C-alpha cells in the first residue's frame with residue numbers, strides 16, 4: 384500500500400515527508416494515546432473505545448450530511464448531482480446500521496462491571512455529545528420536535544461557562560442552528576418539482592398544481608366511499624362509521640397538501656414524485672426520497688437499540704446526565720425529521736386511480 388501524504392502529515396512531528404508510513408498517514412501515535420490505557424481497567428478501556436469509535440463515525444456523518452445539504456441547496460441542481468447526494472446518504476445509513484450492531488459490543492459489559500467505574504463518570508453523559516447534537520441539527524431536528532421541548536443547547540450553555548471546550552461546542556452548535564438543515568434544503572428542492580410538466584414561475588403553475596392536488600383528493604374521496612361500502616358489506620363495521628373514517632383520511636390529505644387552505648408546493652411535488660415513480664425523469668428524485676426514508680429508519684433503529692442496551696446494563700436507573708434514562712431514550716425513538724416523507728405514504732392511491740398524467744413527454748415518457 385502506498386499513501387499519499389496529506390498536508391497535515393507533512394508538518395507532523397516525526398512524520399517523513401518522503402515516504403509516509405501507515406502510522407504516519409493515520410496519525411496512529413496520537414490516536415492510540417487517547418484511551419488512557421495505563422490508568423484504567425480493560426472494561427473501562429472498552430467503554431472508552433466504543434464511545435470513541437461512535438464519535439469518529441459521528442464526525443464522518445456530519446461531513447456527509449453537510450456536503451449533501453450543500454449540494455441540494457443550489458437553486459438549479461444538475462441532474463448528475465442527485466446521485467452524489469444519494470451516494471452520501473447511503474453511506475450515512477450504512478454507518479448507522481453498523482453503529483446499531485456496535486451496541487452488542489457494549490453489552491459485553493455486565494451491570495456489575497459498569498458499576499465499578501460508573502461513579503467516576505460524574506455527570507458526563509451522551510447528553511453532552513456535541514457531535515450528536517450537531518448531526519441532529521444538521522439533519523433538521525428542531526427543538527420543538529424534541530421530547531419534553533428539551534433544549535439541545537441547554538447543557539452546552541452551562542458547559543460553555545465551565546471550559547473552553549464547552550464554549551467551542553456551544554459556538555459550533557449555535558452556528559449550525561443558524562444554517563439551513565438537510566431537511567430545509569430537501570423541502571426547497573421538492574418545491575421545485577415539475578408537476579404535470581409545470582415548474583414554479585411558469586405561467587399558470589399555481590392553477591396546474593391546484594388542479595392536480597384537487598383531482599388527487601377527489602380520487603381519494605371516491606375510493607374511500609367505495610371502500611367504506613365494501614367493508615361494511617363484509618360486516619367490518621357500521622357503514623356510516625366506515626364512511627366517516629375514510630372521509631377523515633381524505634380530509635387529512637387536504638390538510639397535508641393545503642395547510643391553511645394554501646397549496647404547499649413541496650408536499651404537492653413530493654406526492655407527484657411518489658405517485659408517478661415510474662416516470663424516467665423522476666427516477667433519481669424518488670431514489671433520493673427512498674434513501675432519506677432509509678436513513679431516518681436506520682437512525683430510529685439505532686436509537687432503539689441504544690435504549691435496549693442501556694436497559695440491559697443499567698435497568699431503569701436515571702442517567703448520569705440526569706434524564707429518566709431508558710424512558711427518555713425510548714421517547715427519542717419517536718423523533719421524525721423528514722415528517723412529510725412519512726406522512727405522504729398515508730395518502731397515496733393505487734396507480735389506476737391517480738390523476739391522468741399531463742405532458743408525459745416532459746418526463747421522458749413517449
Ligand code: HEM
Pocket residue numbers: 433434437438489492497508509510511512515689693696697701702703704705706707708709711712715
Ligand atoms: C454502558 C453504556 C451506556 C449507557 C449505560 C448509556 C446510557 C445513556 C443514558 C441513560 C442516556 C440518557 C441521558 C442521561 O441521562 O445520561 C444516554 C444518552 C446518550 N448516549 Fe448513552 N449510554 C451508554 C453508551 C453510549 C455509547 C457507547 C454512546 C456512543 C456515543 C452513547 C451515546 C449517547 C448519546 C448520543 C446520548 C444522547 C441521546 C439523546 O439525547 O438523544 N451512549 N445514554
